[in-house]
Amino acid sequence: MNLKRSGALLGVVAVGAMTLAACGSDNNSSSTGVDASASNATCEGKSNLSAAGSSAQKNAMDQFVATYISVCQEKGKTVNVAYNPSGSGDGRTQFIAGQIDFAGSDSAIKDEQADKAKERCVGGEAWNLPLVFGPIAVAYNLDGVDKLVLNAEVLAKIFNGGITKWNDPAIAALNSGASLPDEKITTVIRSDSSGTTDNFQKYLDAASNGAWTSGAGSDFTGGVGEGAKGSAGVAQAVATAPGSITYVEKSFADQNKLSVAEINTGSEAVALTNDSAAKSIAGAKFKSDATGDLTLDLASIFKTNEAGAYPLVLATYSIVCSKGYDADTTAAVKSFLTSAANEGQANLAEQGYVPLPANVQDRLNASITAIS
CATH class of the missing domain: 3.40.190.10 (Periplasmic binding protein-like II)
Structure with a gap:
């Protein structure tokens, strides 16, 4: 997967370049080839989201952000998501401290960090949402x-x-x-x-x-x-x-x-x-059947014996609060993740990622909707 450990500046440049391309669009098809009218992203809430963490998902996140910017522009909204690929551990630390709106991580937040995240997510808890596979x-x-x-x-x-x-x-x-x-x-x-x-x-x-x-x-x-x-x-x-x-x-x-x-x-x-x-991802099991946290049972991927399924797959999460954001942040986080989980998945294969199989996408959309 194209997981180049580029610095944050390169990420800003890449997103900026794609944003400029989006500004030239004059029809319902965004510059990223996505039909904005078909997107379920509301583009509501605060205009600027912040995130940091996994460098493994950086190139996918660049694509998600570019697509989201373009979709919202077609809906008359100006938005941005600043993602700093500072590493999974740093992303989780910043998320717990309330310094960013969501984190990217190659590992699920758990144990002591999950307990600390409950303090940040006032009245809620941290959910691990698998958004990028490779x-x-x-x-x-x-x-x-x-x-x-x-x-x-x-x-x-x-x-x-x-x-x-x-x-x-x-x-x-x-x-x-x-x-x-x-x-x-x-x-x-x-x-x-x-x-x-x-x-x-x-x-x-x-x-x-x-x-x-x-x-x-x-x-x-x-x-x-x-x-x-x-x-x-x-x-x-x-x-x-x-x-x-x-x-x-x-x-x-x-x-x-x-x-x-x-x-x-x-x-x-x-x-x-x-x-x-994709076959191994589609057969993956989650730690819980409930809507909400979607921490994967990685053994169900690594030990797969399904015909034609390749077992060595990297899953990376977006870590969000189930509740506890202010209303504007809640709306913006849900809108961005909705775009990333759907039209944002288009063309990910060209960057070496595996687009979400339909069954995983359905679970993810249900959890995003449940953020309150």
């Missing part, structure tokens, strides 16, 4: 091996140092007939704190049948690997290092023309495509 590729550089199948158990052993050669019997068993070299495996990991690292490790923890024992977190816990900063850094490192492997958002693997492994889920090997990632 697949994580297992990208590799191995001469003569154009197709490679791995599974969670083998990946866990590669990234914790238990498997060190490409022709290891465990890899060979998943790749019958392939000519695997007697070559050292070089693992490349994120040197910076990252939601991608956290979700990759959560996947290994959930799906590797106990082969991964070091837990998860935004910092890599496996103990082996050469570090590189950012998604671009790990992708470029693998591109120049034969015998290497990494985990990285799909668009960075595509940009660097890296080979991407298929993942064996127990019943079949599944290639990474937008459709295969």
Whole structure:
């Protein structure tokens, strides 16, 4: 997914450029290709919203904001959403402190932070609303091996140092007939704190049948690997290092023309495509069946055995107050999220994200409507 760790200034420039493009529109079809008359966004409430957090969702948020600005312009309203991709942890901290209207986060707000958020959301609580999804590729550089199948158990052993050669019997068993070299495996990991690292490790923890024992977190816990900063850094490192492997958002693997492994889920090997990632998202379960907080049961994605479903997917949330905003902020937050969850999803695939499947979109719209 195109999760470039750009600074806030680049985000402002990108949104500003798209805003200027919107100013030239003179019909019901916005500059982003969206029919404003079909949008359910009311464009009511305060004109300027503020948000911060996940850099993973920055490019999606830029698109959401540009679309929202354009839709509201067609309805005669001037709006803006200033999103600072300062990192998930910072976004949650600012949200709790009441410094921003909503946060972006690669992990759900929970435990002590959720309790503190109740003080900020006077009379309400913090809801985690999954707005942006994107697949994580297992990208590799191995001469003569154009197709490679791995599974969670083998990946866990590669990234914790238990498997060190490409022709290891465990890899060979998943790749019958392939000519695997007697070559050292070089693992490349994120040197910076990252939601991608956290979700990759959560996947290994959930799906590797106990082969991964070091837990998860935004910092890599496996103990082996050469570090590189950012998604671009790990992708470029693998591109120049034969015998290497990494985990990285799909668009960075595509940009660097890296080979991407298929993942064996127990019943079949599944290639990474937008459709295969969407299948796993559509089958995701939530921690609760109630309308409101939509924290995902990530194991339902990571351990999927549905035919054709790719299991390694990053989910990022918008964290909002269920109630407790003033009336103008409530209206604006609901209006923006309504646009982002619907017309804002158009063309996300071009940026390496996976648009919301219909069943997830329906749950999300119901929760947005319930904000009061």
